[in-house]
Amino acid sequence: MPVYDYACSCGTRFELMVPSWSSPAPACPDCGATTARRPPSPAMRGRAAPPPSMSAAPKSWEGVNRGDRDTITHWRRTVEARRDFEERHPEHREQRDAVAAHEGRFERKPLTYRELAARAGTGGDATQAAAEASRERRTGAPQAPS
Structure with a gap:
């Protein structure tokens, strides 16, 4: 059963669940006069969707x-x-980090500079950190530092 908005000439506005859209308009609960169905609010006319990501x-x-x-x-x-x-x-908000590598092993899960810096932070070697990330993506499990 749908819920419709109704308005009366006396200023009363109310919602009522009715059997169908073709049901007759109910009487005003305050004055008993005939009411009119109000147009649905803009939010009810369509679905709001955010812009594409x-x-x-x-x-x-x-x-x-x-x-x-x-x-x-x-x-x-x-x-x-x-x-x-x-x-x-x-x-x-989407996380948008700068990408250091996006091909080969990094095609499905790009290597970001943030990840590269975190990996290189302990050893200080970005090349070794990138190789370690590549090995992890190949095997799917973290590798022990060598």
């Missing part, structure tokens, strides 16, 4: 239809809308 944006020349001006404009506006959304709703 930053990770959905194209990352290559082919992703923007080889530099198509309309596609680039569309994605620029989409990214700006997402930025505005994340400023208003920080709980939806």
